Amino acid sequence: MLNLKKEIxxxxxxSNILETQSVQNLWSGYGEIKRYQLEEGKFKSIIAKHIQLSDGQQHPKGWNTSSSHQRKLKSYQVERVWYQNYAHLTDENCRVPKALHSTETEMExxxxxxDLNESGYPHRHNPDNITLPNVKSCLKWLANFHAKFMNNPAEGLWPIGTYWHLDTRPDEWDKMNNLSLKNTAKAIDEKLNQAQYQTIIHGDAKLANFCFGNNNNVAAVDFQYVGKGCGMKDVAYFISSCFEEEECEKYEEELLGHYFNELDKALDNTLDFKSLKSEWQKLYKYAWADFYRFLDGWSPGHWKMHDYSQRLTQEVLSELDLK
Structure with a gap:
């Protein structure tokens, strides 16, 4: 068993751990994230993510299956690779926590x-208090992240990023109610996977995974589902985590315009941006439909299954039906 105090x-x-604070319990009881206040040494505080790898965890929605367990195990291994091999490649425009150490045993x-709180990112927002400038700051982060890793093969990460990727969600696909979407799920998945322009995507870019500074600068955490993919997956999922349907509709053009402007600046003429933008703009609704497919099997009636996401999904179904 790992001796956490000794490792830290x-x-x-x-010289000593002064105080321990729980930050978050991991999904399905796989462990905990804690903040440790330290005496002397290099840091005032650090964050430790301690994962315990038994196969008897209880999923809050009842998805206690072998595929669910294996996906979780893989996600923690991917996150460790991310912090070992990729995190140091980011910069202030797509800030992530600096990796200090990682280790594992057979079961831990x-x-x-x-600790991003100590580094100037102490604020968190939720859909009730998020502002448009906050949202745009996160989209700028995503644009810079996607630019940084454009065409990167994502070795050691998920071959296809996001926690809802079709191939990793057979149980949810099996439970789907929308049969048209169920039958088209593979075609939607292929459309996104076969995009000419691929990057490394965060894979769980919800509002809760962004930390804000006093000047509205942002950093992101939680890299369990980071991997290769079309950047629109992150963008659509992020917007879905911020707004209800009315705001999604109202701000769509403005937010996508902002994202692509920031992406253009970050890429700095390293590829044919006009071609990339043309391709990814068309895939925005496919990214929404892909996530809607997951929700339909995982949590029917979820608040994100609103008229806006239904409309985009139906547009995709109609488009694919014509081909």
Whole structure:
């Protein structure tokens, strides 16, 4: 069994742990994320993600299947690879926690990382208090992240990013109510996967995974589902986590315009941006439909299954039906 205190003190050169604070319990009881306040050493505080890998966890929606367990195990291994091999490649325009240390045993995994609260990102927002400038800051982060890793093969990460990817969700696909969407799910998936322009996507880019500074600068956390993909998957999912249907409709053009402007600046003429934008704009509704497919099997009636997401999904179904 890992000795967390010993590992933390060794990595940080601290003399003692002064205080421990729970940040978040991991999904399905796979462990916990904690903040450790330290005495002396290199850091005032650090974040430790401690994963315990038994196969008897209880999923809050009852999805206790072998495929669910294997997906979780893979996600923690991917996150460890991310912090070891990729996190240091980011910059201030797509800020992530600095990796300090990671280790694993047969049944446990520990990732020790920078505490973003101490580094100037102490604020969190939710859909009730989010502002348009907040949303645009996160889209700027995504644009810079996607630009940074454009055409990267994503070795060691998910071959196809996002936690709702079709091939990793057979149980949810089997439970789908919308038969037209169920039968078209593979075609939607292929459309996104076969896009000419691929990057590394965050894979779980919801509002809750962004940390805000006093000047509306942002950093992102939680890289369990980071992998290769079309950037529209992150963009559609992020917007879905911020707004109800009316705002999604109202701000669609403005937000996509902002994202693509930031992406253009970040890419700095390294590829044919006009071609990329043309392709990805058309795939925005496919990204929504792909996520809607997951919700239909995972949590029918979910609040994100609103008229806006239904309309975009239906547009995709109609488009594919004509081909």
């Amino acid at each position: 003190l060794r990595v940080t050169s601290a 995994m520990l990732i020790i990382m920078e």
